[in-house]
Amino acid sequence: MNIITISREFGSGGRELGKRLAELLGYDYYDKEIISIIAERHGLDEKYVEHTLSSSSWNNTTLHFRHSFSSPVYFHEPKTELLIEQKKVIDEIASQGKNFVIVGRNADILLANHNPFNIFVCADIEARIKRCKDRAEEGEKFSDKELKKNILRIDKNRKLTRYLITEKDWGMKESYHLIVNTTDWEIKKLAASLKGVVEGYFEQNENK
Amino acid sequence: MNIITISREFGSGGRELGKRLAELLGYDYYDKEIISIIAERHGLDEKYVEHTLSSSSWNNTTLHFRHSFSSPVYFHEPKTELLIEQKKVIDEIASQGKNFVIVGRNADILLANHNPFNIFVCADIEARIKRCKDRAEEGEKFSDKELKKNILRIDKNRKLTRYLITEKDWGMKESYHLIVNTTDWEIKKLAASLKGVVEGYFEQNENK
Numbered sequence: 207m208n209i210i211t212i213s214r215e216f217g218s219g220g221r222e223l224g225k226r227l228a229e230l231l232g233y234d235y236y237d238k239e240i241i242s243i244i245a246e247r248h249g250l251d252e253k254y255v256e257h258t259l260s261s262s263s264w265n266n267t268t269l270h271f272r273h274s275f276s277s278p279v280y281f282h283e284p285k286t287e288l289l290i291e292q293k294k295v296i297d298e299i300a301s302q303g304k305n306f307v308i309v310g311r312n313a314d315i316l317l318a319n320h321n322p323f324n325i326f327v328c329a330d331i332e333a334r335i336k337r338c339k340d341r342a343e344e345g346e347k348f349s350d351k352e353l354k355k356n357i358l359r360i361d362k363n364r365k366l367t368r369y370l371i372t373e374k375d376w377g378m379k380e381s382y383h384l385i386v387n388t389t390d391w392e393i394k395k396l397a398a399s400l401k402g403v404v405e406g407y408f409e410q411n412e413n414k
Numbered sequence: 415m416n417i418i419t420i421s422r423e424f425g426s427g428g429r430e431l432g433k434r435l436a437e438l439l440g441y442d443y444y445d446k447e448i449i450s451i452i453a454e455r456h457g458l459d460e461k462y463v464e465h466t467l468s469s470s471s472w473n474n475t476t477l478h479f480r481h482s483f484s485s486p487v488y489f490h491e492p493k494t495e496l497l498i499e500q501k502k503v504i505d506e507i508a509s510q511g512k513n514f515v516i517v518g519r520n521a522d523i524l525l526a527n528h529n530p531f532n533i534f535v536c537a538d539i540e541a542r543i544k545r546c547k548d549r550a551e552e553g554e555k556f557s558d559k560e561l562k563k564n565i566l567r568i569d570k571n572r573k574l575t576r577y578l579i580t581e582k583d584w585g586m587k588e589s590y591h592l593i594v595n596t597t598d599w600e601i602k603k604l605a606a607s608l609k610g611v612v613e614g615y616f617e618q619n620e621n622k
Contacts, residue, residue: 328587377587379536385593390619399614406607411598 208233208305208408209322211314213376216360217334219393220327223386224309226397227404234306236299244291258284259292260363289371310364314381315372323407325400326382331357333389383407416441416513416616417530419521421584424568425542427601428535431594432517434605435612442514444507452499466492467500468571497579518572522589523580531615533608534590539565541597591615 210227214220221237228235238256245252296316299306308317314324329337335353342348348356368376379385384403388396418435422428429445436443446464453460504524507514516525522532537545543561550556556564576584587593592611596604 326587330588379534379585379587379593379595380538382593383595383598385587385590387587387591390591391615392618395614395618396611399611402610403604403607406603407599410600410603 207300207303207320209300209313209317209320210307210404211317211322211324212307212309212327213312213314213324213382214310214327215329215334215377216357216364217337218327218329219337219388219391220325221309222393223325223327223388223397223400224307226394227400228307230397230401231305231307231404234299234304235309236296236306237309240292240295240299240308240311243295244288248291255288259288260360260367261285289367312368312371315368315374321411323404324382324384326377326385328377328385328387330387330389415508415511415528417508417521417525417528418515418612419525419530419532420515420517420535421520421522421532421590422518422535423537423542423585424565424572425545426535426537427545427596427599428533429517430601431533431535431596431605431608432515434602435608436515438605438609439513439515439612442507442512443517444504444514445517448500448503448507448516448519451503452496456499463496467496468568468575469493497575520576520579523576523582529619531612532590532592534585534593536585536593536595538595538597 210224210231210233212220212224212227214223224237225235227233238252241252241256241259244250245255292311293316296308296311296313299308300317300320314322331354334357335350338348338353338357365376368374374381377385384400386396386400418432418439418441420428420432420435422431432445433443435441446460449460449464449467452458453463500519501524504516504519504521507516508525508528522530539562542565543558546556546561546565573584576582582589585593592608594604594608
């Protein structure tokens, strides 16, 4: 089974890259699909699940978080509980044995025993602001300053979540096979180029 | 003109990757060739030039270094003078207008106005120790501990030199188009995969 994990800075095009790679390679693709599964199982609203998982509302229970992963004790802190649910869903997906691409969710760490190919996607802040503008829905109007603030806030939360789950820093080169700066790239063409890199990697490491 | 710069952690296979990419793409290749040019021009021993450029012997003149790049004042500190010479040689190479790969020497910064494609090559420390052993000359016997110490010392000097020349940190993802961790790769196969990525990049950015 080949797994590609994509971690990404907000607005860097990581999600599009993951989707395109999955299409080109014929792999399954998981991103918000995981949110939908959790929401459906627990009768929750998808937006609530998504918002809670990406929020910074850890309160005081965060200190217990890593412990709670391996413990039956729940602390009734919504983010903690949802992160545990998310881990379960990811493990279930992996247990199906099919090739897939997964975006975000610290899947590089959660799936480490499956030897995934780990990509981190970043871009210069100006390029990320531009991407956010390009994909904004009609009527959505934010200034560059507001967009930048939002981008940095989201990244800060991702960094914090990663550290609390994994004790590892986010976006450090030691954790990934490849870090790609998409600033000067069209994602569609980048995906086509990276297809060969990923295939080459799995070919070399198929018996590991 | 297409330029590929390769920065690399010691023992990560960056030099081999650069050489193979140059071969595959039909580009010129520069690494120790630059040392030879400097040595020949100034009647110096190549080993002396190489050793001085990679040494940590900056003494007190380091504070003047960045200034001296744009100033006719020389401080008669060997490493500083050789770095200035090295910059001249690199500028001359670029002025020829031919495609090339250059390994090390902070060429990503020195050649920034030519919009090079910048790759940083890294690997886990165990993989780097193994690579050093594999390429050791006959009779060369170092323990893993000695090799590790040596690797980390060389990287520390590279980091320091980069910071003093460029005020930028070494190996930070913001500075490169691609960071590759070679731990699980055979460099020959990696080079073949990356050829397509580099070609794709230059195709997209040829008019910039």
